Amino acid sequence: MQVSNGDDRLGQFIDGKAVAGEGSAIPVTNPATQEVLCQVPFATPAEIDQAVQGAVRAYESWRDVPTPERARLMLKYQEILKARQEDIARVLSRETGKTHEDAMGEVWRGIEVVEHACNIPNLVMGELVENVARRIDTYSIVQPLGVCAGITPFNFPAMIPLWMFPIAVACGNAFVLKPSEQDPMTPMFLMELLAEAGAPEGIVQVVHGGREQVDGLLAHPDIRAVSFVGSVPVAKHVYRTGTNALKRVQALAGAKNHLVVMPDANREQAISSLVGAACGAAGQRCMAISAAVLVGDAKEWEGDLAAAMAAVRPGVSDDPAAGYGPQISVAARERILGYIAAGKAEGARCVLDGSECQVDGYPDGNWVGPTLFADVTPEMSIYRDEIFGPVLVALAADTLDDAIDLINASPFGNGVSLFTSSGASARKFQHEIGVGQVGINVPIPVPLPFFSFTGWKDSFFGDLHAYGKQAVRFYTETKTVTARWFDEPSTPSPNMTIGLR
Numbered sequence: 001m002q003v004s005n006g007d008d009r010l011g012q013f014i015d016g017k018a019v020a021g022e023g024s025a026i027p028v029t030n031p032a033t034q035e036v037l038c039q040v041p042f043a044t045p046a047e048i049d050q051a052v053q054g055a056v057r058a059y060e061s062w063r064d065v066p067t068p069e070r071a072r073l074m075l076k077y078q079e080i081l082k083a084r085q086e087d088i089a090r091v092l093s094r095e096t097g098k099t100h101e102d103a104m105g106e107v108w109r110g111i112e113v114v115e116h117a118c119n120i121p122n123l124v125m126g127e128l129v130e131n132v133a134r135r136i137d138t139y140s141i142v143q144p145l146g147v148c149a150g151i152t153p154f155n156f157p158a159m160i161p162l163w164m165f166p167i168a169v170a171c172g173n174a175f176v177l178k179p180s181e182q183d184p185m186t187p188m189f190l191m192e193l194l195a196e197a198g199a200p201e202g203i204v205q206v207v208h209g210g211r212e213q214v215d216g217l218l219a220h221p222d223i224r225a226v227s228f229v230g231s232v233p234v235a236k237h238v239y240r241t242g243t244n245a246l247k248r249v250q251a252l253a254g255a256k257n258h259l260v261v262m263p264d265a266n267r268e269q270a271i272s273s274l275v276g277a278a279c280g281a282a283g284q285r286c287m288a289i290s291a292a293v294l295v296g297d298a299k300e301w302e303g304d305l306a307a308a309m310a311a312v313r314p315g316v317s318d319d320p321a322a323g324y325g326p327q328i329s330v331a332a333r334e335r336i337l338g339y340i341a342a343g344k345a346e347g348a349r350c351v352l353d354g355s356e357c358q359v360d361g362y363p364d365g366n367w368v369g370p371t372l373f374a375d376v377t378p379e380m381s382i383y384r385d386e387i388f389g390p391v392l393v394a395l396a397a398d399t400l401d402d403a404i405d406l407i408n409a410s411p412f413g414n415g416v417s418l419f420t421s422s423g424a425s426a427r428k429f430q431h432e433i434g435v436g437q438v439g440i441n442v443p444i445p446v447p448l449p450f451f452s453f454t455g456w457k458d459s460f461f462g463d464l465h466a467y468g469k470q471a472v473r474f475y476t477e478t479k480t481v482t483a484r485w486f487d488e489p490s491t492p493s494p495n496m497t498i499g500l501r
Contacts, residue, residue, distance in 0.1 A: 008038045010184055012047055013191045015054045016201030031097040031326040032316045032365040040184050043207035048216045051205035055147045055174035056222050058202035063144050063172045067121045070170050077197040078114040092158055093317035095183040097325035100317050102281055110162030113467050116449040120170040123472045141479045144172030145224040149217045153230050154180035154328050155284040161187050163467050164227050165204050171475040175204045182328055184208055218242050232458055239461035250462035250474055254386040255414030259289045260403045263297040265419035273443035275308045278392040279370050282324045287415045287444045292394045293403045299396045302374055306351045309370040315359055327366040336368050336389035343382040348373040400425055408434040413456030417443050
């Protein structure tokens with residue numbers, strides 16, 4: 001994908017081609033330099049309807065395409081994505097600021113979901129019971145919903161769209177994607193590659209915009225299901241609005257993920273994992289570890305943790321020594337700096353302060369250095385709120401039970417980890433913790449796509465989770481058929497009834 005001039009309009013992707021778009025546009029910038037990469041026009045109501053109606057037309061024929069053929073499209077698509085992984089990562093790095101290694105990893109996690117979609121013939125198998133009554137069989141059929149929509153955030157512009165539309169399309173649906181307006185170039189590149197793989201025109205459409213465009217998709221009568229990833233307030237809005245409009249909705253929201261360190265844990269591994277999980281991707285991921293709970297004598301590891309964090313520094317995408325990139329926007333940086341100031345004012349001890357971080361040669365970048373707070377209590381805003389930056393807060397707990405009680409009191413339930421060498425502690429923790437995704441000596445327990453992404457509490461609104469088997473159920477409906485066949489034609493009595501006897 002080539003975007004050579006900051007004045008270029010990226011446009012919508014409708015019926016298999018990019019269109020200029022008639023709405024007002026905003027700039028897409030490189031967060032390390034503030035260079036304007038392109039202009040992204042917000043879709044008008046007419047353009048949204050055009051995209052949805054194009055998806056409706058594509059669905060009418062696509063739904064009847066044999067399931068193995070849909071699987072072969074996914075096989076071709078994953079082949080192209082693998083061949084172009086470096087190219088996608090370069091585009092992604094320009095508009096998000098991610099390091100090249102981080103961008104490559106993100107693209108690969110998306111490819112894994114496409115690979116899972118290649119198994120769609122096995123995933124949409126129905127069930128049959130013969131002779132539920134004399135000469136009567138009952139069987140279930142899995143069928144697509146229709147047109148589905150996805151609303152994706154800025155922090156993973158390749159991976160999260162790939163969580164959604166490949167499975168939806170493999171199930172026989174059409175799809176309308178509304179990516180983040182902050183980094184829309186990567187999703188548009190994914191669409192170009194999908195077309196190259198041979199996808200029918202209109203089977204996936206892309207419209208750009210913000211809250212108004214989201215509401216337009218939620219209200220559109222021809223959209224049957226909506227998948228969303230974003231902040232808690234917007235997730236609640238999407239879920240309530242979508243369900244009120246009789247749509248199926250899955251809304252993945254915010255988090256405050258904890259990592260519990262027991263004194264019997266491997267010290268080096270625990271500290272290294274904490275640093276990577278707190279600072280990786282500039283802390284801009286919903287599964288980032290933002291709260292460390294040091295149990296018992298593990299409280300004495302604070303100095304080693306601070307030293308390890310201090311050794312990490314941000315940088316630009318082609319800097320091999322950079323631990324992570326800039327924040328996505330000036331506003332995001334200012335928000336994080338506000339939380340750092342609030343933590344100091346609330347009485348937390350700022351062990352490592354990244355608020356004055358600069359990167360040589362890039363004075364305009366949205367930089368925030370690794371930041372560590374100690375002596376944090378649950379009442380402080382830096383503990384309660386999702387900061388979404390490279391800020392780690394450390395809390396002390398006397399026992400594992402205390403740590404479990406602390407975490408279970410949180411309104412979030414996205415991810416949690418325990419580092420220990422005790423199988424008994426691990427078994428107790430995974431059983432009693434009220435969080436949907438648990439890591440044991442694994443810092444960020446994001447499951448591979450044959451499982452589902454299972455956040456709990458205020459981290460998820462809906463009934464069926466993203467990717468895995470639950471996503472197949474989300475994007476399909478089950479039809480149950482009860483059938484009886486006669487050996488030869490006969491004329492039934494007017495009073496005949498068919499009973500299951």
